[in-house]
Amino acid sequence: MIEGSAIVTSRSGSVSAIDASGERVSTASHEILHPVGLTLSTKKDARIFLTFSNGVAVALNEASVVQCIDYTQRPFDKEDQALDLEPSESNLKLRLIDGQIALASSRLSPISDLRIQLPKGELRLHKGTCLISLDATGLHITAYEGNLTYYYPDNKSREFVSAPKGIRISDQSMERQRVAKASTVESLEVEQIRFCQAVQHASKRVTFQANDSTRLPPEPVLIVRPQYFQQPYFRPYQFKE
Numbered sequence: 001m002i003e004g005s006a007i008v009t010s011r012s013g014s015v016s017a018i019d020a021s022g023e024r025v026s027t028a029s030h031e032i033l034h035p036v037g038l039t040l041s042t043k044k045d046a047r048i049f050l051t052f053s054n055g056v057a058v059a060l061n062e063a064s065v066v067q068c069i070d071y072t073q074r075p076f077d078k079e080d081q082a083l084d085l086e087p088s089e090s091n092l093k094l095r096l097i098d099g100q101i102a103l104a105s106s107r108l109s110p111i112s113d114l115r116i117q118l119p120k121g122e123l124r125l126h127k128g129t130c131l132i133s134l135d136a137t138g139l140h141i142t143a144y145e146g147n148l149t150y151y152y153p154d155n156k157s158r159e160f161v162s163a164p165k166g167i168r169i170s171d172q173s174m175e176r177q178r179v180a181k182a183s184t185v186e187s188l189e190v191e192q193i194r195f196c197q198a199v200q201h202a203s204k205r206v207t208f209q210a211n212d213s214t215r216l217p218p219e220p221v222l223i224v225r226p227q228y229f230q231q232p233y234f235r236p237y238q239f240k241e
Contacts, residue, residue, distance in 0.1 A: 064099025
């Protein structure tokens, strides 16, 4: 297993990234990142979308903080590559410190591991798209697509959430290891639904070149949108003599 890579597919507003040594890292659009140890922060009205070399896309909403604790991936060759499935296996662990994030992992391999550490407990996304947020009323988890498992802090109890369901766990209900409130995707705000759809789109915008021969992090390649090939032809053609 070697370190994986990621690319900023899009961003808006003020976003900062600090690496493990405390140095600032550029988060410009299409910037290639080495995620391990990075702490990403967004200000008010700012957002950032990243796609990892395992096909997982992560989006930070405004006023959010996320840290990448670990990210390793098994090198792969060209024969392993496919647009609809992760080419190898990977272990990605993130920590949500504050705010709201969305993740899309429809291409994730069944043998890969994707976990999000929370201030209290941990979440494992098996496959699909989810929305996670922290606020004064507690922890909000919605399986927009696919399914996930939330593990309580003692790791003895858990909640399985399958789309289109959501749960809220307050500090009080967490002590009792119970859900404070159940909900559905229909209860999400319009902006939250668009946020989930946007992270799904981000996961399909990038493919990564094989790296088995180099043992270096995979290099991202942006995929041209289908609309590009539907543009009108420029006619009549003109040639300069």
